[in-house]
Structures are given as structure tokens and as C-alpha cells.
Amino acid sequence: MRIVFIGPPGAGKGTQAERLVGAYEIAHLSTGDMLRAARDTQSEVGRKADEYMSAGELVPDDIIIAIIAERLREPDCENGYLLDGFPRTIAQAETLDQMLAEKGTPLDTVLELKVPEEDLFDRLAGRGRADDTPDVIRQRLVAYREQTEPLLKYYGNQDLLKSIDGTGTIEQIFVRAKTVLDEFAD
Numbered sequence: 001m002r003i004v005f006i007g008p009p010g011a012g013k014g015t016q017a018e019r020l021v022g023a024y025e026i027a028h029l030s031t032g033d034m035l036r037a038a039r040d041t042q043s044e045v046g047r048k049a050d051e052y053m054s055a056g057e058l059v060p061d062d063i064i065i066a067i068i069a070e071r072l073r074e075p076d077c078e079n080g081y082l083l084d085g086f087p088r089t090i091a092q093a094e095t096l097d098q099m100l101a102e103k104g105t106p107l108d109t110v111l112e113l114k115v116p117e118e119d120l121f122d123r124l125a126g127r128g129r130a131d132d133t134p135d136v137i138r139q140r141l142v143a144y145r146e147q148t149e150p151l152l153k154y155y156g157n158q159d160l161l162k163s164i165d166g167t168g169t170i171e172q173i174f175v176r177a178k179t180v181l182d183e184f185a186d
């Protein structure tokens with residue numbers, strides 16, 4: 001199973017991703033987690049990424065693509081994976097398509113978690129991560145709208161997009177996600 005999971009910041013994607021990778025025994029590839037880990041090791045890449053993350057801006061495509069390309073070569077990805085937070089731009093999506101075409105392992109589906117914009121701000125503001133200050137949250141929402149939302153059409157055109165309602169309890173949302181993804185489980 002190779003899945004892309006898309007949703008705005010604050011949609012609860014991370015929570016659902018954890019549960020879904022557990023249910024299907026696939027790898028969880030969260031670019032946000034990878035970048036925070038890189039930042040914490042104070043590596044060159046981590047320091048560079050942090051400049052963008054702490055401003056709520058997207059990290060440049062070349063950095064993120066290098067990280068993901070390396071991660072996709074790890075053996076645990078052979079069982080399938082859920083991409084959480086990647087791709088976030090059309091350029092990233094096109095590169096991913098190319099990489100997967102070369103490997104002969106296309107995506108099975110793209111799952112969108114839909115949450116009304118007015119719910120997102122409050123959820124993020126209540127979370128307390130370093131990049132959860134009001135100005136940075138606003139910038140992350142703008143980045144989502146301008147750079148990531150176009151992916152919905154991109155994947156819709158490929159007939160890969162499935163959208164679920166991201167409001168309700170964690171359990172309700174999980175059941176909705178599983179109902180969609182069960183079709184692709186072996």
C-alpha cells in the first residue's frame with residue numbers, strides 16, 4: 001500500500017497517520033518529523049530547514065526531495081508506506097510520480113482529510129509546538145492554501161483522490177479513513 005495523506009495543518013493528520021500505519025503495518029513517512037529530527041541533530045540540513053519551519057514557510061523542494069528519496073530506499077518501504085506531509089507542492093508531486101514510475105511502484109491512492117478552515121487555527125493554537133505561534137500558524141495556513149491545495153486537483157485529475165470528513169471524534173475519522181483504504185490493503 002502506497003498512500004499519500006493530505007490535509008491542512010491542524011487537521012489531525014498526524015494522529016490518524018499513527019493509527020493507520022499501525023492498522024496496515026506500513027511505514028509512516030512524516031516529513032515534518034524528519035525535519036524536526038534533522039533540526040535537533042543540528043546538522044547543516046536541519047539548520048537550513050529550521051529557518052523555513054520557524055517562519056511557517058515550506059522548506060525548499062530540493063531539500064525535502066533529497067530526504068524523501070533517501071527514505072524511500074529503506075527496506076521497510078517495500079511493505080508500503082503512508083506519506084504524511086509530502087508532497088506539499090506540485091513540483092514535489094511531479095518528482096514523486098517520476099521516482100515511483102522509475103521504481104515501478106505507483107501510488108494506490110491519495111487521501112484528503114477535510115477540515116473547515118475556521119477549526120484549524122484554534123486546534124493549532126492549542127497545541128503548543130514551537131511553530132504554533134499565531135503569526136506562524138497564519139503563514140502555514142497560507143502556505144497550505146497556495147502551495148498544497150493545488151495538489152487536490154492534480155491528484156483528482158489522476159483519479160487518485162479520495163476525500164473524507166475530518167470533523168468528529170478520532171475514532172469516527174479513523175473509521176472513515178479505514179473504509180476508504182481497506183480497498184487497497186492486501
Ligand code: ADP
Nearest residue numbers: 009010031032052053057058059064085086088
Ligand atoms: P503541519 O502540517 O502541522 O504544518 P508538519 O509537521 O507536517 O506540520 O510540518 C512542519 C513544517 O515542516 C512545515 O511548516 C514546513 O516548514 C516543513 N515541511 C514539512 N513537510 C514539508 C514538505 N513536504 N515541503 C516543504 N516543507 C515541509
